Amino acid sequence: MSPSFPLLGARRIVVKIGSSLVTDEGRGVDAVAIADWCRQLSALAEDGIEALIVSSGAIAEGMKRLGWRTRPKEVHALQAAAAVGQMGLAQIYETSLRALGRASAQVLLTHADLSDRERYLNARSTLLTLLAHRVLPVINENDTVVNDEIKFGDNDTLGALVTNLIEADCLVILTDQRGLYNADPRKNPTAELITHAQAGDPELARMAGGAGSSLGRGGMLTKVLAAERAAGSGASTVIAYGREPNVLVRLARGEAIGSALHAAVPKLAARKRWMADHLQLKGRVVVDAGAARALLGGGCSLLPVGVREVAGDFHRGDVIAILDTAGIELARGLANYAAAEARLLMGRASQDIEGLIGYVAEPELIHRDNLVLLQTEMAAP
Structure with missing residues (x-):
């Protein structure tokens, strides 16, 4: 503009x-x-x-x-x-x-x-x-x-x-x-x-x-x-x-x-500055290599199926960190589900959400509009 x-x-x-x-x-x-x-x-x-x-x-x-x-x-x-x-x-x-x-x-x-x-x-x-x-x-x-x-x-x-x-x-x-x-x-x-x-x-x-x-x-x-x-x-x-x-x-x-x-x-x-500078992180999730590549490719939300680990005691709307399996923080975002719900959903397809927790807030764990990348490429294996 x-x-x-x-x-x-x-x-x-x-x-x-x-x-x-x-x-x-x-x-x-x-x-x-x-x-x-x-x-x-x-x-x-x-x-x-x-x-x-x-x-x-x-x-x-x-x-x-x-x-x-x-x-x-x-x-x-x-x-x-x-x-x-x-x-x-x-x-x-x-x-x-x-x-x-x-x-x-x-x-x-x-x-x-x-x-x-x-x-x-x-x-x-x-x-x-x-x-x-x-x-x-x-x-x-x-x-x-x-x-x-x-x-x-x-x-x-x-x-x-x-x-x-x-x-x-x-x-x-x-x-x-x-x-x-x-x-x-x-x-x-x-x-x-x-x-x-x-x-x-x-x-x-x-x-x-x-x-x-x-x-x-x-x-x-x-x-x-x-x-x-x-x-x-x-x-x-x-x-x-x-x-x-x-x-x-x-x-x-x-x-x-x-x-x-x-x-x-x-x-x-x-x-980006608000997300990146958010010091009161309530938790974190670890994602698999496929989810990490999708996130770093840009324009993608984090789906439950790509999550391998959930840590912390966060609530819907809290800022949480997204890490790869090497422990590198890839991104931060606003969680659509609380930690207890995320643990039930991790590794599962979005269509399974209602059957697992009884309702669907969003099909994503973190929507792309509420996510900011901190890395731009995958770390070397």
Whole structure:
């Protein structure tokens, strides 16, 4: 991807849309605007770009439907508004995408889903499966049942977490501002738009001080922090005005719109560094020569049939080492099964998994997307 235009060449993106945009400043779900964003995402899909939407607006839409003019402070009232508003929000997205011949799915997540190792893998597998079937996931926080996210959370952060979860190339945050300014443009008419900067630069947080609208919980500061979080996995972030005509299509063509906050480390390098530097290895597996050659050949997952030994007490989602029979560490990856299950599965074909442990999480012990090579060739015998 071009360092100047983060979306140019991107194959997978996360688009976060703020409450004020989705609900037309609180007047209710803006079906026309949502239909237009869906049209743009459908056009990107035709060009081979996978997209996920992180959509705010459930609480704001619920407030409108319930006739509430100000955002309540009581958690139970916020949860009630989210429950009511989520119905209308999901309906509009589904209707808009179906009219374009696109399938959609509603996915409700909490931060806990992305911090627990097993739930993290489950969420990742679900979202990647939806994308593989050309389904456009519409993601929101599960505000109806979780207290923390309503009180302190924001969908900018969720957008960054989802970006990291699925290894997206870019996070696009659509907002009611043109981008990030060096001062508050609502108070300072001489404020200048920041067109390019490096995500994580401490100066950006100073520029972004101040709260957002009364409808949402995130201001520009949460967007800057989200960009820093997304950069941890090598993804750059664009903050742009959501009502800019054809904004997503134009960004994908390389047009400079809004503020581009660039990741310092490319996506692949960031993931490799995280895996390679993971010091808290929970276990290891020893693989036979055939499995070792397949792994080092590139692009292959580790199947149970190639495993000869399992050591340690790891759980699903833990980082484990992959060794050859000479004891050389070939790779590291996220385990799809716990150590006790892996011991039952080692040396067996993938079609035997359900009969051996009663269920199938994945056909692989470690999927290629969750595996990083530490060696590039076989050791001499």
